[in-house]
Amino acid sequence: xxxxxxxxxxxxxxxxxxxxxxxxxxxxxxxxxxxxxxxxxxxxxxxxxxxxxxxxxxxxxxxxxxxxxxxxxxxxxxxxxxxxxxxxxxxxxxxxxxxxxxxxxxxxxxxxxxxxxxxxxxxxxxxxxxxxxxxxxxxxxxxxxxxxxxxxxxxxxxx
Numbered sequence: 001x002x003x004x005x006x007x008x009x010x011x012x013x014x015x016x017x018x019x020x021x022x023x024x025x026x027x028x029x030x031x032x033x034x035x036x037x038x039x040x041x042x043x044x045x046x047x048x049x050x051x052x053x054x055x056x057x058x059x060x061x062x063x064x065x066x067x068x069x070x071x072x073x074x075x076x077x078x079x080x081x082x083x084x085x086x087x088x089x090x091x092x093x094x095x096x097x098x099x100x101x102x103x104x105x106x107x108x109x110x111x112x113x114x115x116x117x118x119x120x121x122x123x124x125x126x127x128x129x130x131x132x133x134x135x136x137x138x139x140x141x142x143x144x145x146x147x148x149x150x151x152x153x154x155x156x157x158x159x
Contacts, residue, residue, distance in 0.1 A: 065099035
């Protein structure tokens, strides 16, 4: 199963026949394996990795560090569940370090993200502080280079 997952992670459009050929398996075995991985939610979904700037619909992303008070029985699960339900939330992680959670938020502009922080995050009683970092440029996302490739492969030299 791990080898099927590795292939799909690299190219979700890879057919069961192609995977079967690569792994010396039958297409039926691969298809059954994929169905099981989807059923038990090991495979959570399939997505295209889109460069929204090239598509003419640039989105602004921000990483918001969140300090939260854990609940005695559930820890950070309740506040994380609350935050994760907002449509602006792209990703949410429990972190080690000075902040407890990091929220990846997408919006159309600074106001969208500022409103989300002020109106949705800050008023929550378990949240005691936030720190917002805006993405200025993306160079690599999900293992894929985003920045335009240059023919010049030399490293930049500064004085």
